[in-house]
Amino acid sequence: MAKVGKRISAAREGIDRNKTYALDEAVGLVKERGTAKFDETVEVAINLGVDPRHADQMVRGVCVLPNGTGKNVRVAVFARDAKAEEAKAAGADIVGAEELVQEVQGGKIDFDTVIATPDMMPLVGRLGKVLGPRGMMPNPKVGTVTPDVAKAINDAKGGAVQFRVEKAGIVHAGIGKVSFSKEALLENVKALIDAVQKAKPTGAKGSYMKRIAVSSTMGPGVKVDLSTIAGE
Known part of the structure; x- marks a missing residue:
């Protein structure tokens, strides 16, 4: 023993x-x-x-x-155009679309939680095998698939x-x-x-x-x- x-x-x-x-x-x-x-x-x-x-x-x-x-939560957001700018303004640490998918597929995961706008889910769905086992896959039931990215980011960073x-x-x-x-x-x-x-x-x-x-x-x-x- x-x-x-x-x-x-x-x-x-x-x-x-x-x-x-x-x-x-x-x-x-x-x-x-x-x-x-x-x-x-x-x-x-x-x-x-x-x-x-x-x-x-x-x-x-x-x-x-x-x-x-009590944690510094790093947030990644999958969004395009105006929603991407909104995410950046709200304090997202990483914002992207196709290029971010490629980085994650390549094993680069420099974040703690993931948020996506609804229109991005067909793209983000490719990452299920990577994000799913880590508990990071965006899901509308927990508010991480949403058009209101600013609120989701504030919630994630706020606790x-x-x-x-x-x-x-x-x-x-x-x-x-x-x-x-x-x-x-x-x-x-x-x-x-x-x-x-x-x-x-x-x-x-x-x-x-x-x-x-x-x-x-x-x-x-x-x-x-x-x-x-x-x-x-």
Whole structure:
């Protein structure tokens, strides 16, 4: 068995792995234990009572975190003419059409999220095998295929987080940094949980949110008492 380092051992102290904590206490414990040499991301894992193999139980959406993510998000926009100029004015990091498709096909991916105008999707569709596995393929359901590129860019840079349930029925998302105040992290995690609740699919039966845990990049997970979350 691998030896557990002193920092990790110290981070685990005071956390009962079999206990669930009130949401505010869980966030506080995670923040206190984010002691790595970099500003760790605070992450949320939500175990849902769905089977995403069935189309009517798929959960996906987008949540604009009220206090942002703490990340510098690089945005690429597929657009032409006036929409391309609008994207540049709104702060897009990369804007292009055919030439940008060629760069991405060649393996050059210098961005974190992708936005496209509807007329560009036949072109962007060629990149499905490249962008799809990275979770970057534009989709109208999460607002990344839109004629309003300025709003989409502002949302992406201002704290928009996309979420999609994995095969095991779990939604993962980063909701800020340990350097955030506890209050800011709480507002963000509540916004995400609310967005996932609103995205409940028609095919979901029984208990929808089964378990929630909060952690930092290098810290231990802390289980959340679902009774402390409004709506559960």
